[in-house]
Amino acid sequence: MSETRFPPLTDEQMTEEQRAVVEAIQAGPRGAGLRGPFNALLRSPVLCDLVQRVGAYVRFGTSLPAPLNELAICMAGRKWGAQYEFYAHRLLGIDAGLNPAILDAVALGRRPADMSGDETIVYEFVTDLLSTGHVTDVRYGAAMDRFGERGVMDMVGAVGYYSLVSMVLNVAQVQLPEGVEPQLKAL
Numbered sequence: 001m002s003e004t005r006f007p008p009l010t011d012e013q014m015t016e017e018q019r020a021v022v023e024a025i026q027a028g029p030r031g032a033g034l035r036g037p038f039n040a041l042l043r044s045p046v047l048c049d050l051v052q053r054v055g056a057y058v059r060f061g062t063s064l065p066a067p068l069n070e071l072a073i074c075m076a077g078r079k080w081g082a083q084y085e086f087y088a089h090r091l092l093g094i095d096a097g098l099n100p101a102i103l104d105a106v107a108l109g110r111r112p113a114d115m116s117g118d119e120t121i122v123y124e125f126v127t128d129l130l131s132t133g134h135v136t137d138v139r140y141g142a143a144m145d146r147f148g149e150r151g152v153m154d155m156v157g158a159v160g161y162y163s164l165v166s167m168v169l170n171v172a173q174v175q176l177p178e179g180v181e182p183q184l185k186a187l
Contacts, residue, residue, distance in 0.1 A: 004173045006040040017045040025052050029060040036084065037165045040172035051164065058161045062154040064147065066096035068122045071106075072158045075123070078106050079130045082166030083182045084174045089162075090183065109187040121146050122155065129159055 009018065025038055030052075034042065041048035062069050070093030077085035090103045102119065105112035115123060125143045128135040135143075143152050176182060 004175075006043065006172050008034070008039055009042060014042075015045065018042050018048075021045045021049045021052070024049060028052070028056050030056070036088065036174065037168035037172065040168055040174070051161075054157075054161055055165070058154070058158050062158065063150045064122075064154050064158070065118070067093060067098040068118055069154075069158055070096050070098055071102065071119060071122050072126045072155055073162045074103055074106050075126045075130060076159050076162035077166050078109065078184060080163060080166035080170060081184055081186070082169045083176055083184055084169045085162060085166045086184050087176055087180060087182075107183045108185070118146060125152075125155060126159055129156065130163075 011019065014022070021042060022034065025034065038048060038052060041051055059069070059073075064072070070089050073089045074086055074093055076082075077089060086107065090100075090107075093103055094100050098119075099112075099114070102112040102115060112119075112123065121139075121142045124139045125135055128139050140152070143155065147155065
C-alpha cells in the first residue's frame with residue numbers, strides 16, 4: 001500500500017512526540033503497524049493520539065454488537081467514498097457475521113434487502129444521520145428502545161469517527177492493497 005501524499009515516516013524522521021504516539025497505537029488493541037489513517041494523522045501527533053484513542057473505544061469498546069457497528073462504519077465509508085475504509089471494514093463486518101449482501105447493497109448506495117430488525121434500526125438511523133445530519137423521531141425512538149442512550153451515542157460516535165477517518169484517508173489518498181479492486185463506484 002502506498003500513500004502518495006504522506007509517505008511513511010522512518011523512525012529517524014519522527015519527533016519524540018510522534019514516536020510516543022506510534023508506541024501508544026502499537027500497544028493498543030490495533031496492534032503493530034500504522035494502517036489506515038494513522039500515518040497521515042501522525043503529522044499532527046496530538047490530534048493523532050486523540051483520534052486513535054477515540055477510535056479504540058469506537059471500534060473495540062462500543063456497546064453495539066460488532067456486526068451492527070461495522071454496518072454503521074461501512075455506511076460512513078460509503079458516504080465519503082473512502083475506498084480503503086469500506087474495504088477494511090467490509091472484511092471486519094463479514095468476519096463479525098454481517099451478511100456480505102448487505103454490504104454489497106451499501107456499496108451500491110441501495111437499501112439492503114433481508115436485514116434483521118436490529119440491522120434495519122441501524123441502517124435507518126445512520127441513513128438519516130448521514131443524509132440530513134439529523135435523525136427523525138421515529139428512527140431515534142427505535143434506536144433508543146433497542147440500544148438505549150449509550151447505544152445511540154455509540155452509533156453516533158462510530159459514524160462521526162469514521163467520517164473523520166474517511167476524510168483523512170481521502171485527503172491522504174491511502175491506496176487499497178495491491179490487487180484489490182475498488183468496491184465503491186460514484187453514486
